[in-house]
Amino acid sequence: MFELQNGFVKPKVLTVIVVEKLEKTYPDLQRGAVCAVRGISFVASPGQVFGLLGPNGAGKTTVLRMLSTMLKPTGGKATVAGFDVETQAEDVRRHIGFVSANTANYDRMSAFEMVEFFGQLHGLSKDELAERSEVVFEQLQMNDFRDTTCGKMSTGMKQKVSIARAIIHDPPVLIFDEATVGLDVLVGRSLQNTVLQFRDQGKCIIYSTHHMNEAERVCNHVAIMYQGDILAEGGQRELCEQHGQHSLEELFFALIDQRDGQENSTGLVAEDVLATEQQP
C-alpha cells in the first residue's frame, strides 16, 4: 500500500483527505467562545478538485488551516495523505502545498530564491531541486521573471511564484484558499487552468472560493459551508438535481435562505452570525 519516494513514505490510497466531525472553537475576548467550525465531515480523493464554497466567515479558511496543521482542531479528526493533522503534523506538511489569497511572498527575494528556499526546507537535494524547478518554471511559464524580486512583480506573477513554491516538492495534496482573490480575469482564468492541470496529474485539490461560476468551472465535487456547517456536499450536477436548482449559485442561495429560516424559527441569535464572520 505504501511505497518510498523522495525519501518519505507516499501512501497510495483512494481517499487522500478524510475529515470526521472536525470542530474548531476558539476563545474570543469580546464574545466568549466562538465556534467557527461545527463538526463537519467529508472525504476527498486524488484527481478531484474539492470545492469548499461559502460566504466570508463561513469557516472555510479555518478548515483549511486545520488541514494544513496551522490550527489545532478542538474536536473530531482529520487525516491528510494518511497522516493525522494533530499527531503527525510534520508528515502532513510534507505532503501538502498551500496557496493563499495574499500571495505571501518575500518581497526581497527573487522567484527562483523563493522556490529554492522552500525546496530546501522540504529536503530536496541540489540535483532534485534543479530538476524540479526546471519542470515547475516551465509548467507555470515563469522563466521570464526567474530572477525578478517578488516586490517588483505583478499580482499574477506573484501568485505564480506562490504556486511554484507550493508544488516544488510535488505534494499529493494542494490547498487553494481563495487563491483568485485580487487577480484580474485573465490571470484568474490561467490559475484555474493550472488547477485543472494539477487535477489531471492526479493530485487531490481542496479549492475554497466564494465565486460560484469559478467553482462551477473548476470543481468536480463541492461542499457548501455556512456558519461553520456544511449545508450540502456532492457532485455539482447531483446536488443541483437533488435540490431542483439550475445552477450552483441558485443552489447556494436556496440553501442559505433555508438555513436562515430554520435559525429564525429555532431562535438562534443574530450575534451568532456576527461571531462567525470574524474568525481567524
Place this chain on the structure above:
Amino acid sequence: MNWTNVKRIFNREIRDQLRDRRTLFTTLILPLMMYPILGLLMLQVAQFVSETSSKVQVIGRDSIAELPELFVDGKFTSTHASAEAKLLDLEFSHGNEHSTAELVYEHAKDLVDADEFDAVIVFPADMQAYILALRQEVMTARENDAAAVEDVEQVGGGRKSNDAVLLQGPRIVFNSVDDKSKIAYKRITNVLESWQSSIKQTLFQAGNIPLKIADPITIVDRDTAPVESRNAAIWASIIPMMLLMWTLSGAFYPAVDLCAGEKERGTLETLLCGPAKRLEIVAGKLLTIMTFSFFTSLFNLISIAFTGVFLIGRMMPEGSPLQERLGTVPGWSILWSLVVLVPLVAMFSALALSAATFARSSKEGQYYMMPLLILCMPLMMISMIPSVELDLGTSLIPVAGAALLLRNLIESQFSVAIRFALPVVASSLFCCYLALRWATAQFNSESVLFRESEKWDVKLWLLQLLKTPRVAPTAGMAICFALFVLILRFFANFVAPDATNWSGFLLNNSVALILTVGVPAILAAVFLTTNLWDTLNIRSVSLPVLVIALLLPFSLQPIISWFGVVIAEIYPISPSMLAGLEGLEKMFDAAPWWWMLLAMAAVPAVFEELAFRGFMLSGLRSETKDWTAIFITAAFFGITHGILQQSLNAGMIGVLLGYVAVRTNSIIPTIIIHFLHNGLVVVLSKFSASQEWLQTLQVEYAEIGAIYSPLVTVVATIVTLALLFALHRLTVVQPSLTDTA
C-alpha cells in the same frame, strides 16, 4: 530539532534583512557614523568654549598704577596671564562718571546683564592707597623690629573690619548662569590670583619676611584611582547606557520585520505550513535577530574605539585643558565589553522576538518598542548613578548588573569586573531563558499567530465581561487585578494618615490591607465570575491536610530565618531603614500581643490569601501551567510587600503557599499557614527574650539578631520536606475551573 532547517531559515532571514536598506541603516550604519559625529560635535563645543575670547571691561585701571604691573598694551602682562587669558579682550574705562563705589558696581552689573560684556573687573579707587599704606606700615614695623608681625595684623584687620566693602580689592562682576560669563570669570580669576601673590610678595619683601610664611603648610592629595579610570569616568557612565539601548534596538528593528512584518504580509502562514517545525522557525528567527543585535553592538564598540583612538585622541593632546574637560575616550580595550554584551544580546533578542510576534503588524510592533525601552531604561541608567556600585546584589539585577559591569570595564577596573562577571552573565542568561520560553509560547499560540482579524472594541469587550460572567477569571483578569492592587497600595501609602502609636499603625495597616487587597478580590470575584467560592478557592479540606497546614509553619520558621540572612547578606538593609524598624519595634512594645496577632497575622492571612491564592491563582491557572501560575502569583505577592528584602522573603513563601493551594485546591490550608507563620514572627519577637528554652535553639548572628542553629535548621528542613511529601501523597491536583466547565 533539525538544525539544517534552522540554518536554512537563518540564512534566508539574514539574506532578506541584508537586502533591507532601512534595517541595515538603523542597525549597522547609523552606529558606525554616530560616535565619530558625536565625538566631533563634543570636540567642537569644547573647542568653541575654550577658544572664544571673552569681552571684559576693566574699571579703575588708574587706581593700581603703582602696584605691581598688571596691564601692558591693553592686555594682561605675560607674567600673570596664562595661555587661556590671552583670549580676554579688555576694554578700559575710568569709572569717574559715577560718584560712589556702589554706583560703579551697579553700572558694572548693568553691563553684564545687558550682555555688553561677559565680565567686568572693578578696581576700587582707594585700593592702591590702602596697599601702599600697608606697605609703609610693614616697613615701619620692620624698623621698629620687635612686634612687626603683630602690627601688620592689627593694621590690616582693623581697617578691614571698618570698611570691608571698599577694601576687598578688585571685584569681578559676572553672571554664573551664562556660560560665556562663567568662562570669562574663570580666566580673570586665574590672572588676578597670580597678581595677588605678587602683591603679597612685595609686601613680604618690604617687611623682609620669607615668602614661605604665607603658606606654611601645603596639602597634598593622592587619588588612588588609576589614571585611565579617572579619565574615563564621564564616558564610563554614558557609554553603557548607549550601548544597551543600541543592543535593544538592534534586536528590535529586525524582530519587527521578521515576525510582525511576516504576519502582515502573510508569509508567516506559508512558513508555518511548510515542513519546518515551529521551534526551528523560532530558532532561525532568534539567531537572525541575535546576529543583528550582536553586530549592532560590535559596530558600536568599534565606532567608539575608533572615535576615541583616531579622532579625539589625535585632536586632543595628552594633558591639554580640552582633555581635562572631556577625559580620555576609551580605546580598543572597550572591545572587552562584548563578553557582557553577548548574553544581553540573547536576552534582548528573545524579548524583541516575543513582543514582535505578539504584534499584528509592523506598525503595531514599532509601538511595543517604546514600552520595552522605558521598562529597561531605569535599569540601563543605573550606570550613570555614581553611588551605585557593582556588587553581588546589583550584579544579579538583570540589565542593571550588565550596565554596571560595562562601566567597570570601560574604567579599566578589570579585577572588580572579573569578580562579578559570572553572576551578571548568569542572571542575564536566566532572563534570556525566560524570554525564550515566552517567545516559543508565543509561536505556539494560535491566538497570537492568527490575531490579524480580531477587532478590538473596548465597549463590546466590557459589556461581554460584565454581562456574561464566566466560571473562572482569565489570566488577563488575574494580571490586571494584581496590577490594580499594586496601584491601590501605592496610593494608599499617601492617603493613610501617619501613625504615631501602635494602635494607629495597626489600624492603618489592617484597613489598608482590607481595602486595597481583600475588597478588590471579593468584588472582582462577584462581578466577573459566576461562582464566588470556587473562584476564591474556598473549599473544605480533609483533616490530615489541616494537620499538615498546622505543622508546616513551625518547621518552616528556621528555614525562612536563614533565607532572611542570605538576603540580608546580598542586599544589606540600609542603616536608615534599620533605624526605622527599630522605632517600630519600640512602638510595638506597648501593644498587647493579641492586638498584634489580629492585625499582623490574621488580617493579612485571610485577605492576602483571598486575593493571591484565591482570585489571582484561579485566573492564572485557567490559562497557564500550574507552576507558571504559582510563580507569577508569588512574584506579585512579593512585590506588594514594598521593601526589597521583605519582597524576596514573601516571594519565597508565596511559592510554597501557591503550591499548597494548588495541591489542596483550597485556600483554607494556606490561610492557616500564613496566619501561623506571621503569628510566630509576632509572638517570637515579643517573647523570645524571656524564653530560655528558645534561646538554646538559636545562635546570634551579626545585626540580624538570633537565628536558629544549623542543627535545628537541618532537622526543620527534613521535617518540612516530609510534610510536603505527605501533602503530595495525600492530595490530587484538581483541574482548573475552565477545564472542568
